[in-house]
Amino acid sequence: MPNPADRSPPSEEGCTSTLVRCSSSGAVTAAERLTDDFIVEILSRVPTKSLCRFKCVSKHWLSLTTDRKHCKKLPQTLVGVFYSRPSGDGFKESFVQFTSATPRFGSPICTSLAFLPNHRRAILLDGCNGLLLVLWCPNAQGPECYYVVCNPATEKWVALPDPKQVNKEDVLHLGLSFDPDVSSHFHVFAFLKEKDGCEWDPYWSGVEVYSSETGTWVYKDNCWNGDIMLANHQSASVFLNGYMHLHAFHREPYRCLAVVDTKGETATHFRVPGGIYQGFIQKSQGCLHYANFQRTEGTAVIRFVVYVLKDYGSKEWTLKHSSATSYIFGKNLAYLHPHFEWIMIHPDCNLIFFTVGHGIWCYNMDRRQVELIPGTEYCMGPYLPYVPLYSELPSLHE
Incomplete structure (x- = not known):
C-alpha cells in the first residue's frame, strides 16, 4: 500500500462522508x-x-x-472536528477552524465562534459533550485573557473567573468535563506544574477545579505525592464515569492514566498497554479506547493497535484491532514519527483519525482502508471532535 502522502484525495464516497x-x-x-x-x-x-x-x-x-x-429531537453524532490553523500574525487571523462531516450540506452549528466578541482572538483548549473550552483575549491591545466555555450549537457562552492559586502560565494542562445525562453543570480542571520542576519533567503539584454550579475554583493538593507526571501539554483528556482521565507516567516508570473526580479529591491511576510512542486515549461507543504502536516480539514488525476497556471496574484492556503500520502508511514508522499526530476516534464507529505531515487522514478499522479528508491541508492541534448539544444550560448566556 502506498504512503498516504502520495495519494490523491478520495471521491465523494470517501472518508469525509464516512465521518457520519x-x-x-x-x-x-x-x-x-x-x-x-x-x-x-x-x-x-x-x-x-x-x-x-x-x-x-x-x-x-x-x-x-x-x-x-x-x-433537539434527534440523537446526535459527530458533525465534524474543531482544530487550529497556523498563523504567523498571532491573533490577527482566526485560529479556529472546522472540518464538517457533511460538507455538501454545511454545518448546523456556528463553526467560526462568531458569537464571541473578537472571536478571532480565541484559542482552542479542550472540548467535552458539546461544549468547548477556549482561551479568549478580547482586547488586541491589552494582556487580559479569559477562559471561556461555549456551546457552538446554541451560541451561548460564559467567561470564567481566574483560578485562585496561580497564574495561567503555571497551568500544565486544562481539561473540560461535562455529562448532560448527569448534570447541566460543567467543570474545568487546571492541573498546576511544580514550581521547581523543569519543562521536560512536568510533575504537577495540584489541581484547581472550577464548578459552574458554584461559580468558584477549589484547589486540591497532588493526591499522588509526586509519583505521577502528566505526559505533556497536548495530551488528550477524557471525561468518563464522573472522572477525568489523563495520559501520565509513573515514577517506577510505566505508562498509566491519571484519574481524578470533579472535586479534585478522589484520585487513582491504572496502567495502559505499552507501546513505542505516547499512546492516545478517547471515549468511543461508550468505552475508553487506547491506541498506540507496538513492536512484534522477536521481529522488526511494528503494528498499529487499538485496545478497549470494556469492563471499567476490572481495568483490563482488550485488544480490538491490530494492523502492520506498513500496510497503513507504506513507509517506516521512524520516518513518520516527527510528522504523525493522533486526532480522534469516532464516537460511534470504528474510525480513527490522525495527521501525517499536512492534512487529516482517516483509517477504517473494519475495512482496513485509509483516506485523506479534503480541505485539511494545513492544520494543527488540539483536535476536538464535536457532537452538538442543543439543550439550554443555566450557566451559559448570550
Missing part, C-alpha cells in the same frame, strides 16, 4: 411517502449508530437530520 456513516444502504422507496415530521419522529427513537446509517437513505433524510429545528 457507519455503513452504506440503498434508498427506501416507501420512505418517500412519509411526511418530514413523521420521519423525524421515527429517527428520534433510534440509537445514535442507527441514525448514522439512516442518514444514508437519501439526501433528504440527511438534510432533515442537520436541520436546526429538528436537532
Whole structure:
C-alpha cells in the first residue's frame, strides 16, 4: 500500500462522508411517502449508530437530520472536528477552524465562534459533550485573557473567573468535563506544574477545579505525592464515569492514566498497554479506547493497535484491532514519527483519525482502508471532535 502522502484525495464516497456513516444502504422507496415530521419522529427513537446509517437513505433524510429545528429531537453524532490553523500574525487571523462531516450540506452549528466578541482572538483548549473550552483575549491591545466555555450549537457562552492559586502560565494542562445525562453543570480542571520542576519533567503539584454550579475554583493538593507526571501539554483528556482521565507516567516508570473526580479529591491511576510512542486515549461507543504502536516480539514488525476497556471496574484492556503500520502508511514508522499526530476516534464507529505531515487522514478499522479528508491541508492541534448539544444550560448566556 502506498504512503498516504502520495495519494490523491478520495471521491465523494470517501472518508469525509464516512465521518457520519457507519455503513452504506440503498434508498427506501416507501420512505418517500412519509411526511418530514413523521420521519423525524421515527429517527428520534433510534440509537445514535442507527441514525448514522439512516442518514444514508437519501439526501433528504440527511438534510432533515442537520436541520436546526429538528436537532433537539434527534440523537446526535459527530458533525465534524474543531482544530487550529497556523498563523504567523498571532491573533490577527482566526485560529479556529472546522472540518464538517457533511460538507455538501454545511454545518448546523456556528463553526467560526462568531458569537464571541473578537472571536478571532480565541484559542482552542479542550472540548467535552458539546461544549468547548477556549482561551479568549478580547482586547488586541491589552494582556487580559479569559477562559471561556461555549456551546457552538446554541451560541451561548460564559467567561470564567481566574483560578485562585496561580497564574495561567503555571497551568500544565486544562481539561473540560461535562455529562448532560448527569448534570447541566460543567467543570474545568487546571492541573498546576511544580514550581521547581523543569519543562521536560512536568510533575504537577495540584489541581484547581472550577464548578459552574458554584461559580468558584477549589484547589486540591497532588493526591499522588509526586509519583505521577502528566505526559505533556497536548495530551488528550477524557471525561468518563464522573472522572477525568489523563495520559501520565509513573515514577517506577510505566505508562498509566491519571484519574481524578470533579472535586479534585478522589484520585487513582491504572496502567495502559505499552507501546513505542505516547499512546492516545478517547471515549468511543461508550468505552475508553487506547491506541498506540507496538513492536512484534522477536521481529522488526511494528503494528498499529487499538485496545478497549470494556469492563471499567476490572481495568483490563482488550485488544480490538491490530494492523502492520506498513500496510497503513507504506513507509517506516521512524520516518513518520516527527510528522504523525493522533486526532480522534469516532464516537460511534470504528474510525480513527490522525495527521501525517499536512492534512487529516482517516483509517477504517473494519475495512482496513485509509483516506485523506479534503480541505485539511494545513492544520494543527488540539483536535476536538464535536457532537452538538442543543439543550439550554443555566450557566451559559448570550
